[in-house]
Amino acid sequence: MPGVTDRVVIVTGAGGGSGRDYARMLARAGAWVVVNDSGADSDGTGSGSAVADAVVAELRASGAAAVANYDSVATEAGAAALIRTALDEFGAIHGIVNNAGILRDTSFANLTGDDWEAVLRVHLFGAYNLTHAAWGHFREQGHGRIVMATSTAGLFGNFGQANYGAATLGIIGLLNTLAIEGGRYDITVNAVAPMAATRLTADIAPADLLQRLPPAHAAPVVGYLLSRECEDTGLVVIVGDGSVQRVQLFANKPVLFPDVPSIAEVRENWSRITDMADAQPGLNPAG
Numbered sequence: 001m002p003g004v005t006d007r008v009v010i011v012t013g014a015g016g017g018s019g020r021d022y023a024r025m026l027a028r029a030g031a032w033v034v035v036n037d038s039g040a041d042s043d044g045t046g047s048g049s050a051v052a053d054a055v056v057a058e059l060r061a062s063g064a065a066a067v068a069n070y071d072s073v074a075t076e077a078g079a080a081a082l083i084r085t086a087l088d089e090f091g092a093i094h095g096i097v098n099n100a101g102i103l104r105d106t107s108f109a110n111l112t113g114d115d116w117e118a119v120l121r122v123h124l125f126g127a128y129n130l131t132h133a134a135w136g137h138f139r140e141q142g143h144g145r146i147v148m149a150t151s152t153a154g155l156f157g158n159f160g161q162a163n164y165g166a167a168t169l170g171i172i173g174l175l176n177t178l179a180i181e182g183g184r185y186d187i188t189v190n191a192v193a194p195m196a197a198t199r200l201t202a203d204i205a206p207a208d209l210l211q212r213l214p215p216a217h218a219a220p221v222v223g224y225l226l227s228r229e230c231e232d233t234g235l236v237v238i239v240g241d242g243s244v245q246r247v248q249l250f251a252n253k254p255v256l257f258p259d260v261p262s263i264a265e266v267r268e269n270w271s272r273i274t275d276m277a278d279a280q281p282g283l284n285p286a287g
Helices: 017-028 050-061 076-090 113-141 152-156 162-185 215-225 263-268 270-274
Strands: 008-012 032-036 066-069 095-098 144-149 187-194 236-240 243-247
Touching: 008 017, 008 076, 008 113, 017 032, 017 050, 017 215, 032 050, 032 076, 050 066, 066 076, 076 113, 095 113, 113 144, 113 162, 113 187, 144 162, 144 215, 152 162, 152 187, 152 236, 162 187, 187 215, 215 236, 263 270
Parallel strands: 008 032, 008 095, 032 066, 095 144, 144 187, 187 236
Antiparallel strands: 236 243
């Protein structure tokens, strides 16, 4: 069957916002959906089952196959339990959407270690934990589709979001290696940076902008990246306000020195070193 029909897909953070729209879209397209949400507040505190249960009830009422899971992907045990839910309920796992996220925004001068670690644990550790728990199943069956949620704050920076930016850009570093390692097993790994009005963005963007950014815009892109037909891997795309665009690393032509340069020689060539006029997509010198 084409697309995502009869495919088992886990969506983390699916109790609201973008994750809920991903789950709805997948259900409409015929997927069997595991709706994961710990029920935590936007800062990661608290827990509960109500939001995941509500989404599952909605999907089942429409005739879709769906099950709730409340484990936190911030721990390896929680991620393993989430995979078990998919296997116990549907007997397989074909795709995952690493969408769970929290915010603890503050300027870097005021950032605490707890707020730094909490955000990294949900976003970066969460993406690692669930992907690692699914990886063996994907390798064994010779197929898997992974979509990571990243952010424009990670790609370009944003005041007050050092923890969030570091975590979501770290996800792209993880993606780059997994796209290489998963190639021989038909495991694709891609990322989406949604510009969307959700509870995480409600306090950090103007209301008139948020009105133009319904989270549903990103859902079809996520759906395609999860499909059998999509064989692209290692891509990062920004989606929002009706636009979809790819982001890629670029590098200029190197400035070559015959020997170890002096500080003065670096200074004299700095404009050439930093000139991006002839930039091309960056190549990995490691192969």
